[in-house]
Amino acid sequence: MDVKTVCLGMLTDGEASGYDLKKHFESSFGHFFAAGYGSIYPALASLSAQGYVSCKEIPQQGKPDRKVYRITENGRRRLLQELDHPNPSHKVRSEFLATMCFAHLMTPDQVQTVLDNRITEIDRYLTMFDEFECTCMEQTPNGMHFTVGLGRAVMSAMKKYLEEHGHVLLENPQIGKRPATG
Amino acid sequence: MDVKTVCLGMLTDGEASGYDLKKHFESSFGHFFAAGYGSIYPALASLSAQGYVSCKEIPQQGKPDRKVYRITENGRRRLLQELDHPNPSHKVRSEFLATMCFAHLMTPDQVQTVLDNRITEIDRYLTMFDEFECTCMEQTPNGMHFTVGLGRAVMSAMKKYLEEHGHVLLENPQIGKRPATG
DNA sequence: ATATAATATATCAATTCGATATATGAGCGG
DNA sequence: CCGCTCATATATCGAATTGATATATTATAT
Numbered sequence: 001m002d003v004k005t006v007c008l009g010m011l012t013d014g015e016a017s018g019y020d021l022k023k024h025f026e027s028s029f030g031h032f033f034a035a036g037y038g039s040i041y042p043a044l045a046s047l048s049a050q051g052y053v054s055c056k057e058i059p060q061q062g063k064p065d066r067k068v069y070r071i072t073e074n075g076r077r078r079l080l081q082e083l084d085h086p087n088p089s090h091k092v093r094s095e096f097l098a099t100m101c102f103a104h105l106m107t108p109d110q111v112q113t114v115l116d117n118r119i120t121e122i123d124r125y126l127t128m129f130d131e132f133e134c135t136c137m138e139q140t141p142n143g144m145h146f147t148v149g150l151g152r153a154v155m156s157a158m159k160k161y162l163e164e165h166g167h168v169l170l171e172n173p174q175i176g177k178r179p180a181t182g
Numbered sequence: 183m184d185v186k187t188v189c190l191g192m193l194t195d196g197e198a199s200g201y202d203l204k205k206h207f208e209s210s211f212g213h214f215f216a217a218g219y220g221s222i223y224p225a226l227a228s229l230s231a232q233g234y235v236s237c238k239e240i241p242q243q244g245k246p247d248r249k250v251y252r253i254t255e256n257g258r259r260r261l262l263q264e265l266d267h268p269n270p271s272h273k274v275r276s277e278f279l280a281t282m283c284f285a286h287l288m289t290p291d292q293v294q295t296v297l298d299n300r301i302t303e304i305d306r307y308l309t310m311f312d313e314f315e316c317t318c319m320e321q322t323p324n325g326m327h328f329t330v331g332l333g334r335a336v337m338s339a340m341k342k343y344l345e346e347h348g349h350v351l352l353e354n355p356q357i358g359k360r361p362a363t364g
Numbered sequence: 365a366t367a368t369a370a371t372a373t374a375t376c377a378a379t380t381c382g383a384t385a386t387a388t389g390a391g392c393g394g
Numbered sequence: 395c396c397g398c399t400c401a402t403a404t405a406t407c408g409a410a411t412t413g414a415t416a417t418a419t420t421a422t423a424t
Contacts, residue, residue: 039381
């Protein structure tokens with residue numbers, strides 16, 4: 001399950017350009033599967049070369065031609081194959097938590113700032129989730145509601161934990177400790 | 183904050199080889215910052231070339247020489263610089279959630295298997311967290327306890343959500359739906 | 365006896381990230 | 395009306411990362 005497969009899945013909802021897909025990656029998929037142009041455009045080119053999507057070029061003045069992609073029957077079959085994996089991964093890459101591991105090397109002010117900013121970001125996500133539920137259509141698949149709900153549950157738990165336990169990182173600041181490790 | 187910086191941080195706890203660091207990445211850091219040999223060894227080589235760590239080669243018979251790295255004063259300064267970023271990222275890359283977005287294209291059996299396997303994996307993490315708290319020393323920095331606690335809070339919330347809402351993905355299976363998108 | 369796991373380092377192709385380049389129209393403030 | 399930012403739209407590129415594989419030996423389990 002790479003960017004290619006997620007693009008393919010998004011195209012089951014109807015034809016779209018790379019630019020359109022990027023907006024999906026930013027909004028509904030943003031909290032668990034980010035992708036930039038540097039991944040999306042090569043993905044679409046590759047899918048097209050493999051015959052999993054067809055491409056319709058719509059000329060525009062000023063802007064580059066708009067390339068609209070549509071999933072093919074082969075693409076649909078390929079997607080079902082990719083979805084048939086029993087144990088898909090769920091990975092976190094957190095510079096935030098990595099930073100907090102070394103809070104004892106930072107000043108309390110630095111730590112507090114990082115904690116505050118994380119909570120602000122979580123609030124941004126929670127707002128985004130609310131907006132999604134307000135603006136989405138009835139035919140929006142269950143899976144989208146499910147992932148947004150899970151995002152909300154996880155983000156809320158994280159916020160609560162930060163508010164309740166963040167203070168332990170501010171206690172006994174020990175900068176410059178460990179004068180002789182060996 | 184890349185693998186290089188995290189390695190540098192780990193080395194503030196004492197000297198270690200790439201192999202040793204890999205074990206840290208698998209255990210205490212595993213749930214929020216995974217890294218494989220393909221990242222760790224080049225990172226250590228680069229840190230060494232930049233003078234942020236020193237390297238002591240210990241010959242061994244049979245196995246390759248054990249290379250033990252130690253953080254230098256320059257490295258310590260560099261680490262503090264890297265830690266001085268107010269808004270470190272926290273990113274999720276979830277093939278699991280991406281798959282669940284397309285649950286309506288899968289059979290209920292397939293979806294159930296994926297959900298079950300995710301819960302099993304969460305339980306593995308929760309066990310790992312318990313073991314960490316049992317086996318860690320008194321001088322273990324607050325930050326490590328904090329990140330493990332946050333991991334536990336987040337994983338528990340996720341498990342609860344899966345148990346309470348997973349069933350919505352099994353309702354109205356609509357495989358082969360959308361016969362004419364255009 | 366055979367297979368697997370642990371110790372230990374290293375490389376490589378494929379993938380992804382993050383920034384940048386290009387080109388234009390719309391809207392807004394000074 | 396000039397300049398600024400934002401939105402539209404595609405594309406590339408170096409750097410970082412992933413995941414697999416190679417090598418070599420000993421210890422443990424089947």
